[in-house]
Amino acid sequence: MERAAWDARVKLNSEETNELLEHSRLVFEQLDSIPESELDTLQATCYGHSQPNTVREDTEEASLPLSLSLGNAPDADESCFRVPRIIEE
Amino acid sequence: MNLRDITAAELTAQVTNDSGLLKPVSESLYDLHEKGRDLNVFISFDKQHLEQETAALAARLARGERPSLAGIPAVLADNICTVFYPTTCASKMLAEYRPPFSARLVESLQQKGALITGKTNMEEFGLGCSGNSSHYGVAKNPWEAERTAGSGAAAAVSTSSALLAFATDTVGELRQSASFCGVLAIRPSYGRISRSGVIDYASSMEQVGVAARTTTDLALALEAAAGPDPRDPTSLKAEAPPYASLLESGEGKLKAAVPESWDRTSGLEDGVKDCFQSELEQIKAMGIEVDFVELKHFREAPLAAAVISAVEAFSNLANMDGVRFGCRGSAASLQEMYTVSRSEAFSSKLKKFIGFGALVSSEKYYRKHFLKSQRMRTRIKDELAACLEEYDLLLTPTTPFAAPLAGGSLDAFHLLDPANFYTAAPALAGLPALTFPVYTDDGLPAGLQLIGETGDETALLRASLRLEKGRSPLKFPEPGSM
Amino acid sequence: MQNMETVVGLEVHVELFTTTKLFCGCSTAFGAEPNSQVCPTCLGLPGGTLPRLNQRAVEYTIEAALALNCRIAEKITFDRKNYFYADLPKGYQISQFFSPMGTGGYVEINLDGKIKKIGIHQIHLEEDTGKLFHAGDDILTSAYSRVDFNRAGVPLIEIVTEPDIRSAEEARLFLQRLRSILRYIDISDCKMEEGSMRCDANVSIRAAEGSALGDKTELKNMNSFRSVYKGIEYEVERQSGVLKEGGKVIPETRHWDESKGITTAMRSKFVSADYRCFPDPNLPPLETPAEWVEKIKEKIPELPSSRSRRFIDDYGLPPYDAEVLTVSRGLADYYESVLRYHRDPKAASNWIMSELLRLLNAAGLEVDECKIQPEALGKLLKMIGDEVISGKIAKTVLEEMFASGEDPEAIVERKGLVQISDESALEEIISRVLENNPKSVEDYNQGKKKAMGFLVGQVMKETGGKANPQKVNELLKEKLDG
Numbered sequence A: 001m002e003r004a005a006w007d008a009r010v011k012l013n014s015e016e017t018n019e020l021l022e023h024s025r026l027v028f029e030q031l032d033s034i035p036e037s038e039l040d041t042l043q044a045t046c047y048g049h050s051q052p053n054t055v056r057e058d059t060e061e062a063s064l065p066l067s068l069s070l071g072n073a074p075d076a077d078e079s080c081f082r083v084p085r086i087i088e089e
Numbered sequence B: 001m002n003l004r005d006i007t008a009a010e011l012t013a014q015v016t017n018d019s020g021l022l023k024p025v026s027e028s029l030y031d032l033h034e035k036g037r038d039l040n041v042f043i044s045f046d047k048q049h050l051e052q053e054t055a056a057l058a059a060r061l062a063r064g065e066r067p068s069l070a071g072i073p074a075v076l077a078d079n080i081c082t083v084f085y086p087t088t089c090a091s092k093m094l095a096e097y098r099p100p101f102s103a104r105l106v107e108s109l110q111q112k113g114a115l116i117t118g119k120t121n122m123e124e125f126g127l128g129c130s131g132n133s134s135h136y137g138v139a140k141n142p143w144e145a146e147r148t149a150g151s152g153a154a155a156a157v158s159t160s161s162a163l164l165a166f167a168t169d170t171v172g173e174l175r176q177s178a179s180f181c182g183v184l185a186i187r188p189s190y191g192r193i194s195r196s197g198v199i200d201y202a203s204s205m206e207q208v209g210v211a212a213r214t215t216t217d218l219a220l221a222l223e224a225a226a227g228p229d230p231r232d233p234t235s236l237k238a239e240a241p242p243y244a245s246l247l248e249s250g251e252g253k254l255k256a257a258v259p260e261s262w263d264r265t266s267g268l269e270d271g272v273k274d275c276f277q278s279e280l281e282q283i284k285a286m287g288i289e290v291d292f293v294e295l296k297h298f299r300e301a302p303l304a305a306a307v308i309s310a311v312e313a314f315s316n317l318a319n320m321d322g323v324r325f326g327c328r329g330s331a332a333s334l335q336e337m338y339t340v341s342r343s344e345a346f347s348s349k350l351k352k353f354i355g356f357g358a359l360v361s362s363e364k365y366y367r368k369h370f371l372k373s374q375r376m377r378t379r380i381k382d383e384l385a386a387c388l389e390e391y392d393l394l395l396t397p398t399t400p401f402a403a404p405l406a407g408g409s410l411d412a413f414h415l416l417d418p419a420n421f422y423t424a425a426p427a428l429a430g431l432p433a434l435t436f437p438v439y440t441d442d443g444l445p446a447g448l449q450l451i452g453e454t455g456d457e458t459a460l461l462r463a464s465l466r467l468e469k470g471r472s473p474l475k476f477p478e479p480g481s482m
Numbered sequence C: 001m002q003n004m005e006t007v008v009g010l011e012v013h014v015e016l017f018t019t020t021k022l023f024c025g026c027s028t029a030f031g032a033e034p035n036s037q038v039c040p041t042c043l044g045l046p047g048g049t050l051p052r053l054n055q056r057a058v059e060y061t062i063e064a065a066l067a068l069n070c071r072i073a074e075k076i077t078f079d080r081k082n083y084f085y086a087d088l089p090k091g092y093q094i095s096q097f098f099s100p101m102g103t104g105g106y107v108e109i110n111l112d113g114k115i116k117k118i119g120i121h122q123i124h125l126e127e128d129t130g131k132l133f134h135a136g137d138d139i140l141t142s143a144y145s146r147v148d149f150n151r152a153g154v155p156l157i158e159i160v161t162e163p164d165i166r167s168a169e170e171a172r173l174f175l176q177r178l179r180s181i182l183r184y185i186d187i188s189d190c191k192m193e194e195g196s197m198r199c200d201a202n203v204s205i206r207a208a209e210g211s212a213l214g215d216k217t218e219l220k221n222m223n224s225f226r227s228v229y230k231g232i233e234y235e236v237e238r239q240s241g242v243l244k245e246g247g248k249v250i251p252e253t254r255h256w257d258e259s260k261g262i263t264t265a266m267r268s269k270f271v272s273a274d275y276r277c278f279p280d281p282n283l284p285p286l287e288t289p290a291e292w293v294e295k296i297k298e299k300i301p302e303l304p305s306s307r308s309r310r311f312i313d314d315y316g317l318p319p320y321d322a323e324v325l326t327v328s329r330g331l332a333d334y335y336e337s338v339l340r341y342h343r344d345p346k347a348a349s350n351w352i353m354s355e356l357l358r359l360l361n362a363a364g365l366e367v368d369e370c371k372i373q374p375e376a377l378g379k380l381l382k383m384i385g386d387e388v389i390s391g392k393i394a395k396t397v398l399e400e401m402f403a404s405g406e407d408p409e410a411i412v413e414r415k416g417l418v419q420i421s422d423e424s425a426l427e428e429i430i431s432r433v434l435e436n437n438p439k440s441v442e443d444y445n446q447g448k449k450k451a452m453g454f455l456v457g458q459v460m461k462e463t464g465g466k467a468n469p470q471k472v473n474e475l476l477k478e479k480l481d482g
């Protein structure tokens, strides 16, 4: 669970961790109660419908002006977003 | 201007005939907003913006334009992007987010002359509707302020602050809150309304739906919002039917099915149970055939939906990292910054939910639980499709309970939200579903859910109209009476 | 320690020559101001992330897969690879994890005249990341980094080989051949120095052929063919050293340091990353109908391997010549065009390989930028063949053609460079030379045959190099011996 929280980049306190473990256990129990054998032969549904994808022509469209692309940034200089140092001490 | 007893079509006709009416309309909207402030329905509402919108519409009308939704007040849930209002998803993370674009839906509504008055409150990122995770506090129910509205969108329609509300429905959020607030709502087939510009949390299930006070308004709104959009790769390619003109109640033969397991949920309130049973009697009395059918896997839907939506949310919300937009917490290094920012800006409920999404999609559980849930989804979808081949409709309550009290219990964390018992299955199957307002003996609103075949919203709207005509007019709370 | 065998597999990333990015309409052009080629999609802004698939990127990938003899997937699907990093806008990269576009192919390399097949495990399409600039000297010491997302979302193909490569030299040959194929089909410029082609290498060594593979390391940051070669060589040495001392090779990612000529280990918080790859719900499968694939196949030109074989068979060229001439499609086309004007395959090959390529290299030009049209070179070769000019003169004419693009006949005419083959004219000159050099004539008569060379040289000098050397030899011999 610690690993999962880290991979989702959220910090859970011990109360939250326990609560989540408890609820996950419930879900897993219910899932386990459904026999795997009934489902093995079924395709997984990963999409909202069965309509195939389409493609777009390779023609250029307008990009955002710099004022808008950087407009929502918590930290930026005149042309780039800025992030804290990448390597941990 | 009294917006309580007017339909969208009537209002458009009046406004088109006399654009001078736009001023009293906008004044009424402002009054309603002020009176309803305590309900916490809106996240953004700006009088000046409303005046600009009405002025722009008046100019169009003066030029002889006749847009189909002219003058109709509409609200948007705050996860539908607008250039003219912040789009917060009711999250601290996006409290300052100004999208540099508007959703395709917003463009069509504006083009059709609707007045987009404000952005409404919701659960953080639209995740569920019976909790209290909004950064702006819970939206209160216009029927009883100590109860939750589930969403500001449904509450706005219920109080006439808007004739139409657009909000997302992933596992059932819009239908559930419409049921809590006593209004109609439809979640169309998956792909019917473009998601371009909609901040969704579970892409394979999420659809934009509409809430309104009459079936005719619902049809009009759906017609304006639906249709193919090249900007959304999951948008249905088939043109949407002209719902409004196809709308007629008809007296024809209609066969409805009810899952025989409908009352097998521990969360089912007696009031809702009795109400549903007496509704079924009324429906039969209207000449609609009702059969109880075995749908073995209907009850598994909330389980599969919880797993799938959590995994997709974990991934969809990974862009909330404090780099290009949003809140940034202070931290010495990049990876630490991610965790600090997200932990400070997300509600406890959301953190746990995406933590669960990360857990259930991890190497250890991917096949065992996630893939299994996706296979369960296939089985649920197949089962519903088979049932709808034989029946015109599937009927269930919309939620097992009326609007929950906005007390401490709202903060309880549920992966398996009992509110999803009836709404998860059509969401997984991408089917259209409509909720029609009914009332418990206590006088609280509840919902009757109609599920239809994929692509056939028209059948649902027709059935809804038939229900509407067969009973006394729907009730709405007096605005400002709280 | 007995003979060790090197086992290498390569992962090659190549940026495609499309006008726009993989999932949005932003330009892919190089050299623009940072963050000026971004939009809500490639920036991962909330509400803007719906991906719209670029047709040309898909077609290029299918073309590449066919050119590498791969099987094409029946349906094109995309998956999300989830991780957090500053250059990754959405928190996931869209790639093809479960069903790559092409599988089971091969590339032929020429190992000292022997053809070896290197297996292609898979080829798939994915999006590139943004670019980081580190403040300060490098990533380790910088206080912060700056991010440019212009490259984020540019289409990349990743080509993964089987572990069939047995030396640094084979790796280099493979990369050259791969680049040559991808340039033939014109889907990328494959410039390692500019980052449009990147290569990671999985390196391991094992005791003997067929025995179990040792643990492998993954080498990154090799920015030229030379550094791939040197990096692998270094890593093989390093691993042998570790094993010789009784140590164990640690499976890890290692960074090639070009300036120091060594590899160093890179650290990470969790040893193995869990990317939780799952199908992207926003990108439904795209069908690849046989007719579409067939149409793409028709566009593929004859590729270097078969073209080289044909040059050997049809033109009787030595394998080396065939290999050099087919390295690029432009050069091979040029060669064959020249033959259309003068069908002397070996002469054309000699002149192109020795003279023309030397001039092109010195000028830093590609063959298609050359001012000498194939027809003109054909004419020049014909003039040599017909003994109109000598080979020596031809070299200066070629240089002049290269600089000015002038027709060879015009140059020869203008400068009076036509070879003197007319016997009476030559006899006259020869008599004069013999008269003026009695010493050499005497030397010759006394058996010093070397004197002949001197006399030929004198005749050539007299004629300004225009005398037909063969004729001069014949006539001199006649005179002296007669």
Ligand SMILES: [Zn+2]
Residues within 6 Å of the ligand: C021, C024, C025, C026, C037, C038, C039, C040, C041, C042, C043, C153
């Ligand atoms: Zn873009």
